[in-house]
Each structure stands twice: as C-alpha cells, then as structure tokens.
Amino acid sequence: MTLTTRTIAGLALIAATVTACAPGAAPTEAPDAGKAVSSALPTEPVTLTLSHFEEGGQGKAIEQLAAKYQQLHPNITIKPTYTAFADYGKNIKLQMSSESAPDIAQAGQAQTMQGPLVQAGLLRPLDEYAKLYGWSERFKPGLLDQARFSKDGKTFGTGELYGIALGGNLVGIYYNRDKLAKLGITTPFKDLAAFQDALAKAKAAGETPIQLGNLEAWPGNHVLSDLIAQYEPHENGLNWVYGRKGATFDSPGVQQATKTLAEWAKAGYIDSSANGTSDSDGVGKFIKGKGVFMVSGSWNRSRIDENMDGKAGFTAMPPVKAGDPVRATGATTSPFSISAKTKYPDVAANFIDFMTRPENAATLFQGGYLPVAERDAGEPKAGSAQEGLVETWQQVLADDGLALYLDWATPSMGDTLFPAVQQLIAGKTTPDKLISTVQENWADERGNG
Amino acid sequence: MRANSRVAYLYILPGFLVFALFVLVPLGHTAWLSLYDWDGITLGTWTGLDNYTEQLADPDVRTAFSHSMVFLFFFAALPVGLGLVLASVLSRFRLRGLGFFRTVIFLPQVVTAVVVGIAWRWMYADEGTINQLLSAVGLDGLARAWLGDFTWALPALGLVGTWVMSGLCMVLFLAGISKIDASLYEAARVDGAGPVREFFAVTLPGLKQEMAVGLTLTTIAALRSFDLVYVTTGGGPGNATNVPGFEIYKLAFRQGAVGEACAVAVMLTVLIFTVVLLITRLLREKL
Numbered sequence: 017m018t019l020t021t022r023t024i025a026g027l028a029l030i031a032a033t034v035t036a037c038a039p040g041a042a043p044t045e046a047p048d049a050g051k052a053v054s055s056a057l058p059t060e061p062v063t064l065t066l067s068h069f070e071e072g073g074q075g076k077a078i079e080q081l082a083a084k085y086q087q088l089h090p091n092i093t094i095k096p097t098y099t100a101f102a103d104y105g106k107n108i109k110l111q112m113s114s115e116s117a118p119d120i121a122q123a124g125q126a127q128t129m130q131g132p133l134v135q136a137g138l139l140r141p142l143d144e145y146a147k148l149y150g151w152s153e154r155f156k157p158g159l160l161d162q163a164r165f166s167k168d169g170k171t172f173g174t175g176e177l178y179g180i181a182l183g184g185n186l187v188g189i190y191y192n193r194d195k196l197a198k199l200g201i202t203t204p205f206k207d208l209a210a211f212q213d214a215l216a217k218a219k220a221a222g223e224t225p226i227q228l229g230n231l232e233a234w235p236g237n238h239v240l241s242d243l244i245a246q247y248e249p250h251e252n253g254l255n256w257v258y259g260r261k262g263a264t265f266d267s268p269g270v271q272q273a274t275k276t277l278a279e280w281a282k283a284g285y286i287d288s289s290a291n292g293t294s295d296s297d298g299v300g301k302f303i304k305g306k307g308v309f310m311v312s313g314s315w316n317r318s319r320i321d322e323n324m325d326g327k328a329g330f331t332a333m334p335p336v337k338a339g340d341p342v343r344a345t346g347a348t349t350s351p352f353s354i355s356a357k358t359k360y361p362d363v364a365a366n367f368i369d370f371m372t373r374p375e376n377a378a379t380l381f382q383g384g385y386l387p388v389a390e391r392d393a394g395e396p397k398a399g400s401a402q403e404g405l406v407e408t409w410q411q412v413l414a415d416d417g418l419a420l421y422l423d424w425a426t427p428s429m430g431d432t433l434f435p436a437v438q439q440l441i442a443g444k445t446t447p448d449k450l451i452s453t454v455q456e457n458w459a460d461e462r463g464n465g
Numbered sequence: 466m467r468a469n470s471r472v473a474y475l476y477i478l479p480g481f482l483v484f485a486l487f488v489l490v491p492l493g494h495t496a497w498l499s500l501y502d503w504d505g506i507t508l509g510t511w512t513g514l515d516n517y518t519e520q521l522a523d524p525d526v527r528t529a530f531s532h533s534m535v536f537l538f539f540f541a542a543l544p545v546g547l548g549l550v551l552a553s554v555l556s557r558f559r560l561r562g563l564g565f566f567r568t569v570i571f572l573p574q575v576v577t578a579v580v581v582g583i584a585w586r587w588m589y590a591d592e593g594t595i596n597q598l599l600s601a602v603g604l605d606g607l608a609r610a611w612l613g614d615f616t617w618a619l620p621a622l623g624l625v626g627t628w629v630m631s632g633l634c635m636v637l638f639l640a641g642i643s644k645i646d647a648s649l650y651e652a653a654r655v656d657g658a659g660p661v662r663e664f665f666a667v668t669l670p671g672l673k674q675e676m677a678v679g680l681t682l683t684t685i686a687a688l689r690s691f692d693l694v695y696v697t698t699g700g701g702p703g704n705a706t707n708v709p710g711f712e713i714y715k716l717a718f719r720q721g722a723v724g725e726a727c728a729v730a731v732m733l734t735v736l737i738f739t740v741v742l743l744i745t746r747l748l749r750e751k752l
Binding site for chain 1: 497498501503504505506507508509510511586589590591609610611612613614615618698699700701702703704715718719720721722723
C-alpha cells in the first residue's frame with residue numbers, strides 16, 4: 017500500500033483534531049483561597065466525608081473519633097469511608113478530581129499520591145491552619161516536612177503543608193525470644209557487627225537467620241533501606257528521597273549497605289525461599305518459628321503479637337558505630353489532606369486538629385498508631401513486640417532519625433528498585449548494577465541528575 | 466434487495482451500538498491518549514509518537530513482550546495439542562464416567578482467575594503441594610520456591626495457563642469430533658488405518674474450524690494475560706514474569722504514566738489482532 021496524498025491529508029486532519037484538545041484539566045484555585053481561616057465552627061447542619069484506607073484497629077480509631085466529634089458538635093457529621101489500600105491508590109486521583117470529592121482524604125506522601133494531587137491543585141495548603149492550631153509545636157520535628165510540597169508538586173520535604181498524619185510506622189528487627197535464649201543472643205545490639213555475629217551464630221546452629229517473604233518485591237527493599245539508614249549519612253539519604261539537586265544513590269554509604277545485603281543473601285542469612293514467599297506467608301513462617309529474626313515494619317506487629325503472645329520482640333537495626341543515633345526506615349502514616357473543593361475547609365481542619373489533640377492520643381494508640389505528637393499515649397503490654405517497637409520509635413524520633421521510604425523518590429522508583437532487590441538477593445545482579453539502575457531512574461525522573 | 470440489506474443493518478444496530486460504546490470508543494480513546502504525555506489528572510501535553518518509541522526502546526517492555534511469546538506456547542500451543550490428544554482418546558474409547566472426566570478437566574475454565582492464581586501460588590510455595598509431591602517421590606533436590614526462581618517462575622505460570630486452557634480445548638474438540646461423519650472413520654478403518662493415521666487423516670482435518678476457534682481463544686488469553694501475574698508474582702522475581710498486560714497496569718496505575726500505558730496497550734492490541742488474523746488465515750486455507 018502506498019501513501020497517497022489523500023491518506024496523508026486524512027492523517028494530518030486527524031492529527032489536527034486530536035491535538036486540538038488534550039486530556040485532563042488545568043489546575044484551578046480553591047474557590048475561597050485567600051479567605052481568612054478560622055477555628056470557629058458553623059451552627060447550621062454540616063456533613064463532611066472522609067476517605068481513608070486504614071484497616072482494623074487504626075480504621076476503628078478514626079470511626080471512634082468521628083463519633084466522638086459528633087457528640088461534641090451535634091450539627092456536624094463526619095462520614096468516614098474505607099477503601100482497601102490496593103484500590104485506594106488507583107482511585108484517589110479520580111475521586112479527588114470528581115465533583116463529589118471527599119472533603120477530607122488520606123493521601124500518601126511523596127509521589128505516591130500527594131504529588132499528583134498537589135500538581136493538579138486538588139489539595140488545600142494547610143499552613144495557616146498549622147499556625148492557627150499550633151501544629152508545628154504539637155508534632156515532633158521532621159514529621160510535618162514529609163507532607164510538604166512545592167506548589168508545582170515536583171519536590172517535597174519543603175514548601176507548603178498538605179496533610180497531617182495520625183501516627184507513624186517503622187522498620188526494624190523482630191526476633192523470636194525462645195530462639196535468642198537458646199542461641200545465647202541478647203538485644204539490643206550495640207552495633208551492626210553484633211547483629212551480624214548473631215546472624216552467623218543462628219546460621220551455624222542450623223536456623224534461618226532472617227525470615228523474609230519477598231514475593232511482592234517491596235519487603236526486601238525494607239531490609240536494604242534499613243541498612244542504608246545505618247551506612248549513609250542521614251542528610252544525604254533524606255536529600256535523595258526528597259529529590260534535591262545533586263543527591264545521589266551512588267555514594268559510599270549506599271554501596272556499603274547494598275554490598276552488605278548481597279553478602280547476607282550469599283551467606284544464607286536470608287530465607288532461601290524469600291523471593292517465592294509472599295509477605296504474609298513470610299510473617300506466618302516467622303510466627304511458626306521459621307526464622308530467628310525478621311526485618312519488617314510496624315504494620316505486621318499486631319499479627320505477630322497476637323499469635324506469638326510474648327514470644328516475639330522488636331529492636332532497632334543497630335548503628336554501624338556503637339552509640340551513634342538510632343535510625344530506621346519509617347515515616348508517619350499517610351497524612352490526611354483537605355480537598356481544595358470542600359465548602360467547609362474550617363470544619364475539615366478543625367476535625368483533623370481534633371484527631372491529633374492530646375486528649376485523643378490514647379484512642380489512636382489503642383488503635384495501633386505509633387504516637388507522633390509529644391505526649392504520653394499509654395503503655396504497651398510488657399514483653400510484647402509492641403513494647404520494643406514503641407521504645408524504638410521514641411528513640412528514633414528523639415534522634416530525628418526517620419529515614420523515610422526509598423520508593424517515594426520518584427513515581428516509578430518502586431517498580432525500578434524492588435525488582436532489583438529481588439535480583440540482588442538471588443545473586444542475579446551486583447550491588448553496582450542495582451545502584452546505577454536506581455540512580456538512572458532518579459536522574460531521569462527528576463531531570464536534574 | 467437494498468431495502469432488505471437496510472433491514473439487516475437495522476438488526477445489527479443495537480448490538481453494534483453496545484459494541485461501539487464499550488469497545489470502539491474506549492479503543493479510540495486509548496489510541497488518542499497514547500499520543501499524550503498525561504499523568505491522569507493534570508493537563509496532558511501532545512507528544513506524538515514519542516510514547517511508542519520510548520516504550521519500544523525500553524528493555525523491560527521488550528522483555529515483557531518476549532514473555533508473551535513464552536505464554537503463547539503454554540497457553541495456546543500446548544493446550545491445543547493436549548486438547549487434541551485428550552479429545553481423540555476420549556472419543557475413541559467408551560470410558561466409564563466420561564462425563565466426570567470431562568467436567569474435571571473443564572473445571573479450571575469455570576474458576577475465576579484470581580482463585581486459580583492464589584491456589585497455584587500456594588501449590589508453588591516452598592512448602593506447597595508441588596514440593597511435597599516431589600519429595601514424596603524422592604526428588605527433594607528439585608524442590609524450590611518455584612515462583613521466586615528466576616528460571617522457573619515463567620514456565621510455572623505458563624503451566625497454570627496450560628491447566629486452565631486444556632479443558633476448554635478438549636471440550637471444543639470433543640464437540641467437533643462428534644460432528645465428524647462416522648462413515649469417514651469406518652472408511653479409514655476399512656482401508657486399514659491405525660489410530661494415529663486415523664487421527665491425521667480424519668480427525669485433524671475435520672477439526673479445522675474448532676482449532677481456529679480454540680487457537681484464537683487461547684492466543685488472546687495468552688497475550689492479554691494480567692490477572693494470573695497480578696495475583697501470583699507481580700511480574701517478579703526481578704522482571705522474570707512481567708507481561709505487557711502487567712506493564713500497562715504498572716505504568717497507568719502505579720506510575721501515573723497514562724500516555725505510556727496507552728501506547729503499550731495499543732501495541733498489545735495490534736499484536737493480538739495480527740496473531741489472530743494469522744491464525745484464521747492459516748487455518749482457512751491449509752490443513
């Protein structure tokens with residue numbers, strides 16, 4: 017078939033019509049942007065919707081707080097709607113840009129959810145409310161920065177505040193108390209070398225040193241990022257996640273961390289079935305006694321405590337040099353943001369403030385949230401993994417040592433880094449190759465490598 | 466005559482409207498979006514064919530398409546072959562409980578892909594059924610977490626496809642065989658043809674249409690596969706089981722690269738059309 021003038025003309029016409037309109041919408045200003053904020057509440061009946069993906073106890077805590085709020089303000093109804101996380105992330109953009117957008121919505125930090133929403137002008141900056149309610153005094157330093165974004169939605173960590181979180185999460189080392197006693201290992205570890213000695217001891221005794229279910233590919237990345245948090249200077253790590261100019265993954269600290277993980281895998285410290293075992297099945301194996309340690313996050317804590325009943329503990333990944341500040345992969349839970357479309361931003365901000373007030377700290381703590389504000393929320397059960405977790409969390413916050421999550425760096429970082437970690441653990445890639453692949457993605461997406 | 470054909474179009478119209486609304490329009494929309502750099506909400510920018518060249522140059526995307534070819538073998542070639550053998554054997558012998566076997570072999574077709582995926586994920590786990598069977602017959606050495614193995618994960622998923630699609634092919638071919646004139650078989654037998662000869666001389670040519678249908682269905686299932694990968698490996702380990710369908714999902718829903726996702730989707734559609742066209746052409750003329 018040859019291209020005739022007619023087909024060329026036809027194609028040109030199609031191209032012309034197609035280019036005439038582009039998908040999507042340009043960002044719009046909030047309807048009442050610039051209006052003074054107030055903590056005064058309206059007297060007429062008001063109903064606000066709140067979208068979230070918090071499961072179990074954490075979700076229940078939100079419902080309890082919404083009910084309590086309504087008791088205090090009978091004319092205001094807060095309607096929480098839960099969507100499973102797997103669906104939430106896919107729908108949030110559509111939801112927030114629709115006419116019936118929820119007034120308050122949970123939006124994950126960085127490029128996962130918040131970035132695109134800020135770029136589209138769908139979230140309301142909260143700085144004036146932060147001033148009004150004194151949020152920067154209420155939350156520990158560094159925690160609010162995670163929910164800050166530049167107005168163009170490109171870089172985060174500084175800029176305007178777009179959300180407030182109810183709690184935190186953290187990655188560290190779960191351990192099996194019975195096995196530690198048998199092997200004669202004591203915690204906390206004074207330094208990373210002590211932990212590596214423990215791993216060698218466990219291996220020599222015929223145990224699986226580290227249980228890991230890495231079928232989904234992201235769990236293994238948490239082991240790596242907890243190691244990076246020890247080897248890499250803290251500021252460098254944060255700069256890289258925040259996407260600041262000049263930051264690089266190809267640094268001595270990251271190299272050392274990646275090499276260490278590869279060595280652990282090679283030495284058989286990590287369950288050989290890791291890549292073929294789902295996260296949930298991995299936790300199940302640890303509970304059943306396969307694995308002396310498990311490097312995982314606080315989200316698995318309640319299942320472990322419920323099933324191991326005092327036989328599990330939690331400690332931080334130790335620093336390279338004994339006595340150095342405690343650092344860990346972790347962040348606040350996904351913050352709550354206010355829709356730019358809401359008619360009642362004052363009420364929405366008041367409710368967000370209410371959820372994080374000291375008098376409600378106990379409700380959040382009982383729901384399983386790690387406390388983010390300066391207050392005494394309650395006491396965990398002695399001898400539980402929760403006890404170690406809360407203690408580690410307080411230490412990390414006191415040392416300002418939250419290292420955040422590596423996949424926040426760019427929208428496609430997870431899809432780049434996670435498979436590479438699977439390859440690293442299986443010996444299918446080298447530390448150098450992993451680092452260059454990751455840094456290439458970072459430079460491409462940030463356009464400022 | 467003209468009035469008649471107009472009436473005929475009128476009959477097609479309701480079906481066509483639904484087809485246009487739910488297939489043609491979205492297809493056109495996808496093609497249109499594939500020409501833009503678009504994140505799903507903010508204003509997109511026109512990029513022409515950049516998404517296509519960029520995705521074609523991406524080694525991950527190319528690997529995904531090559532995995533599709535492996536799936537073609539496991540989802541289409543193998544089930545059609547197995548289906549032919551099963552159907553000719555089952556139709557030759559008066560088996561007791563034939564209906565039962567037919568149902569059992571067809572059953573995977575009835576079960577939702579997600580359930581199939583989760584069930585096989587457990588069977589392939591390091592302490593799963595497959596490894597238990599292996600160690601029962603003294604092959605412990607072969608046992609592994611199959612879906613986490615860089616070499617075996619893709620064939621392991623492929624075999625799930627074989628398991629699902631074989632029953633469909635078998636039932637299709639059984640129906641086809643029952644349609645073949647019995648006198649042809651008699652003639653073959655009188656001429657002294659054995660079962661093998663009979664298969665190639667009578668059964669196979671008689672099943673041309675059914676083979677076209679079976680190959681088309683299984684090929685489409687192979688190329689568009691997403692759900693199985695989604696619930697079992699998520700494309701891993703590494704990218705060892707990534708397929709175009711899953712790549713589209715990653716781009717659109719995880720990375721917010723809607724334009725790129727649409728470009729891959731259009732390429733996949735074109736590929737499926739081409740392969741299916743080839744199949745129907747080949748089976749119409751030859752055999």
